Amino acid sequence: MLAILGAMDEEIELLLADLHSHEELHFPGVTLHRGELGGVPVLITKAGIGKVNAAMTTTYLLMQGASQVIFTGVAGGVHPELRVGDIVISTDCVQHDVDVRALDYPLGTVPGESPAWPADEALRAAAVVAAQEVGGVHVLSGRVASGDQFIASREGVQRLWTTFGAACAEMEGAAVAQVCAKAGVPFVVIRSISDTADHDANVDYRTFMPLVAQHAKQVVRGMLARL
Ligand code: ADE
Numbered sequence: 001m002l003a004i005l006g007a008m009d010e011e012i013e014l015l016l017a018d019l020h021s022h023e024e025l026h027f028p029g030v031t032l033h034r035g036e037l038g039g040v041p042v043l044i045t046k047a048g049i050g051k052v053n054a055a056m057t058t059t060y061l062l063m064q065g066a067s068q069v070i071f072t073g074v075a076g077g078v079h080p081e082l083r084v085g086d087i088v089i090s091t092d093c094v095q096h097d098v099d100v101r102a103l104d105y106p107l108g109t110v111p112g113e114s115p116a117w118p119a120d121e122a123l124r125a126a127a128v129v130a131a132q133e134v135g136g137v138h139v140l141s142g143r144v145a146s147g148d149q150f151i152a153s154r155e156g157v158q159r160l161w162t163t164f165g166a167a168c169a170e171m172e173g174a175a176v177a178q179v180c181a182k183a184g185v186p187f188v189v190i191r192s193i194s195d196t197a198d199h200d201a202n203v204d205y206r207t208f209m210p211l212v213a214q215h216a217k218q219v220v221r222g223m224l225a226r227l
Contacts, residue, residue: 003066014217054172075168076197090189093174097147117177120186130222142167146174152201
């Protein structure tokens with residue numbers, strides 16, 4: 001079954017509104033919504049913010065039979081060409097806030113684990129086509145950098161760009177990716193740019209959230225029509 005996660009209500013409520021045969025499954029701290037979206041059986045859920053919530057929720061989804069995972073939501077743009085409203089489809093995900101350099105591991109690497117988790121190629125390709133159908137926005141395939149930090153400074157953006165070659169910054173994707181990789185379950189992250197992670201990030205984020213949430217929904221619906 002296909003699973004769709006977002007971090008916040010705004011990121012999944014448009015999808016939930018279209019869900020048929022809606023049934024709720026309750027877990028500690030998380031509600032999973034099971035039903036049909038455009039005729040496709042799906043699980044939809046709000047993970048909550050940050051890597052811990054994302055990892056926990058992904059685990060519940062996998063235990064309920066999720067065999068493909070899509071994370072959808074908003075992100076801060078890091079790639080210099082990105083503007084608010086543009087869409088990033090993950091090529092891979094990294095955890096930019098992991099720092100075990102004192103033990104000689106490269107920045108971002110969890111000891112004993114992959115330095116980055118690649119997205120599934122078929123899901124990625126379907127997401128790119130669906131994102132291009134939104135129209136009027138730039139669609140970029142690139143690296144998603146996740147960490148338990150809201151990035152809101154030029155220095156923060158510069159660090160993610162030069163150290164990781166990140167396209168965008170958010171707070172969950174790499175945790176979902178890490179759990180999916182362990183289970184051998186394909187995933188992709190789709191992020192609409194709500195801000196450019198600079199000094200105006202907090203204002204832009206609140207202002208543009210409704211528009212970009214709409215874009216994110218369109219991409220997921222477009223993907224469902226192709227899977
Ligand atoms: N999600 C949306 N904007 C973000 C930012 N600037 N940093 C981290 N997560 C975000």
